[in-house]
Amino acid sequence: MSAPPRQGATTPATPMAPGGPADALLAVTGLRKHFPVTRGIIFRHQVGAVQAVDGLGFSIAEGETFGLVGESGCGKTTTGRLLTRLLEPTGGRIVFDGHDITHLRAGQMRPLRRSVQMIFQDPYSSLNPRHTVGAIVGAPFRLQRVKTERGIKRSVQDLLELVGLNPEHYNRYPHEFSGGQRQRIGIARTLALRPKLIVADEPVSALDVSIQAQVINLLEDLQDEFGLTYVLIAHDLAVVRHTADRVAVMYLGKIVELAGSAQLYRRPRHPYTVALLSAVPSPDPGARGRRQRIRLSGDVPSPLNPPAGCRFHTRCWKAQEICRTTEPPLAELAPGHHAACHFPENT
Amino acid sequence: MAELLEVRDLRIHFPTEDGLVRAVDGLSFGLGGGRTLGIVGESGSGKSVTSLGILGLHEGTSARISGEIWLDGEDLVRAAPERIRDLRGNKVAMIFQDPLSSLHPYYSVGDQVIEAYRIHNRVGKKAARAHAIEMLDRVGIPQAAARADDYPHQFSGGMRQRVMIAMALSCDPKLLIADEPTTALDVTVQAQILDLIADLAAEFGSAVIIITHDLGVVAELADDVLVMYAGKAVEYGTAEDVFTHPAHPYTWGLLGSMPRLDRERGERLIPIKGTPPSLINVPPGCSFRPRCRYADLTGGRSAAEVPTLRETGPGHLSACHLAAIQRRRIWAEEISPRLEGAGQAPQAHAGEGII
Numbered sequence: 001m002s003a004p005p006r007q008g009a010t011t012p013a014t015p016m017a018p019g020g021p022a023d024a025l026l027a028v029t030g031l032r033k034h035f036p037v038t039r040g041i042i043f044r045h046q047v048g049a050v051q052a053v054d055g056l057g058f059s060i061a062e063g064e065t066f067g068l069v070g071e072s073g074c075g076k077t078t079t080g081r082l083l084t085r086l087l088e089p090t091g092g093r094i095v096f097d098g099h100d101i102t103h104l105r106a107g108q109m110r111p112l113r114r115s116v117q118m119i120f121q122d123p124y125s126s127l128n129p130r131h132t133v134g135a136i137v138g139a140p141f142r143l144q145r146v147k148t149e150r151g152i153k154r155s156v157q158d159l160l161e162l163v164g165l166n167p168e169h170y171n172r173y174p175h176e177f178s179g180g181q182r183q184r185i186g187i188a189r190t191l192a193l194r195p196k197l198i199v200a201d202e203p204v205s206a207l208d209v210s211i212q213a214q215v216i217n218l219l220e221d222l223q224d225e226f227g228l229t230y231v232l233i234a235h236d237l238a239v240v241r242h243t244a245d246r247v248a249v250m251y252l253g254k255i256v257e258l259a260g261s262a263q264l265y266r267r268p269r270h271p272y273t274v275a276l277l278s279a280v281p282s283p284d285p286g287a288r289g290r291r292q293r294i295r296l297s298g299d300v301p302s303p304l305n306p307p308a309g310c311r312f313h314t315r316c317w318k319a320q321e322i323c324r325t326t327e328p329p330l331a332e333l334a335p336g337h338h339a340a341c342h343f344p345e346n347t
Numbered sequence: 348m349a350e351l352l353e354v355r356d357l358r359i360h361f362p363t364e365d366g367l368v369r370a371v372d373g374l375s376f377g378l379g380g381g382r383t384l385g386i387v388g389e390s391g392s393g394k395s396v397t398s399l400g401i402l403g404l405h406e407g408t409s410a411r412i413s414g415e416i417w418l419d420g421e422d423l424v425r426a427a428p429e430r431i432r433d434l435r436g437n438k439v440a441m442i443f444q445d446p447l448s449s450l451h452p453y454y455s456v457g458d459q460v461i462e463a464y465r466i467h468n469r470v471g472k473k474a475a476r477a478h479a480i481e482m483l484d485r486v487g488i489p490q491a492a493a494r495a496d497d498y499p500h501q502f503s504g505g506m507r508q509r510v511m512i513a514m515a516l517s518c519d520p521k522l523l524i525a526d527e528p529t530t531a532l533d534v535t536v537q538a539q540i541l542d543l544i545a546d547l548a549a550e551f552g553s554a555v556i557i558i559t560h561d562l563g564v565v566a567e568l569a570d571d572v573l574v575m576y577a578g579k580a581v582e583y584g585t586a587e588d589v590f591t592h593p594a595h596p597y598t599w600g601l602l603g604s605m606p607r608l609d610r611e612r613g614e615r616l617i618p619i620k621g622t623p624p625s626l627i628n629v630p631p632g633c634s635f636r637p638r639c640r641y642a643d644l645t646g647g648r649s650a651a652e653v654p655t656l657r658e659t660g661p662g663h664l665s666a667c668h669l670a671a672i673q674r675r676r677i678w679a680e681e682i683s684p685r686l687e688g689a690g691q692a693p694q695a696h697a698g699e700g701i702i
Contacts (some may be wrong), residue, residue, distance in 0.1 A: 009655035178622045293538060296539075
């Protein structure tokens, strides 16, 4: 496959992305990722593209927690992988800390890796079972050839203590730890190089409720201590409500709503957000009769062939003719509250 | 009241090289016909092992089972394997967590529902197919007659779970066990499936046991709630009782660790310290003691004595050594104010902002 066309050399240095200040730590404009679908073995030809992420724009301020929510297949994980440049964007622009990182090559990425780190979902498959905890958490120092003041071992032990693990467990292997402890090991590794931005992809969804709360509290404490900026990718709306300052709701590769957490949860504007929130079961049996639940019919359409116009129109109860033909832009309906809908709710 | 299902002092232990795993250790509960029981607990609390025990699915494994499981007047622990086979799918049916791995990829979904039906009913192929299509239609599969010939991979996750439900209900079971039926599904699809289970259970008059780690799902669906910890029941009561005035410190911990839609950002979660115990070395006395904030208040009893389920209110049981006075004080002064949403006060925000 040929390299995607390079762009960005001529675009202005500070693009304004919706919903964020100009001095953002991370600014994303028109971000796209299409995965080609090919047929044939010898003469491979492209028959289509999965439009996993299709034109995202947002910016994230330093010290902020930015939540990305949506159902499976909405492109939230792909977005996380684009931000950390584990995937090459098909189009658009990612500016981190004033530098365009959209199409950096692997070698040029190395300095960036110090500032941008990732926490993975599955604490079982993201740690090498044959390496000791010391080797796992110390790996970033070795890879980046960072000299630490009192040696790598001492630094690793400090990190383990920081995330609430016993520093004496330095020589143990991942299988000796529980899921929550493994996630802490992953977090310690993430923190090793004192990053500015951490992309956390479903950091607690594999954990039990009581352990989930421990890890959420730990992430909050670390943010306070080191002024970290988080991109929190999650399907659990309650977890995002609890931790995020601003939230973007994604549907089929697009942001349908972007707002401050309180605004979004109190007055959702996009019908999809409304339906999503009403679908979350409430741990209050008394609310059973009082709640009005919106039943969305059917499933999410395939991103291989997304619906024309508004991508949500096939499941939307408010859809009119215009929704089938014209794609609604992500418009600012109230200060800091963006929604992409022709007929927004709660206006 | 004659219960449909009565479990008495059930113990399911697995001998392993490392020692005896006490997956379920002295569990008792009852379930009336047509009611819905939610079993909540974290991984390793024994909730799935219990449900497999009710279905007799530990047969042929190393499991050592003792106690009694009475279903409609028959003790399943002592029944012959052939008899259990007769009942399974007929009187008791199960919906599993992952619909993709519980459906056979080589057979069309119609054939799989037909098979489930014909095992227990002497009917011809045509009649069975008609019944299967009717069932698929009732669980909301569009164009059921045409889709019956499709294979599981041609269905989405939610549709597969509907097929599982059609199969489970095809013999009109008296008891339906749903083990984490929506954990693998997205939240909008989860809502569809929960509604479907509730509607069909009411229509068929089946009793339902729903096993989940999600307190929201239980509050949504269950009449009664059983909270399990380390193979034992720690609290039992109506959903109303357990959610509005829970009596066990573990239940308090679960409610406190849950991020909620109706709670503001910035309020800190109150996690339960530590991790669940190994089921090989369950702590003596109360198995929750090492993680309990209030264990010291019991004057050493919690270290020495295994607490039994005692009534804290009519039909509301809790296995805790805390004295009623202490428990009420802690709940009123420390726990309830922090949980606001789950507190007794009628709250307005449960549906706020949602149309």
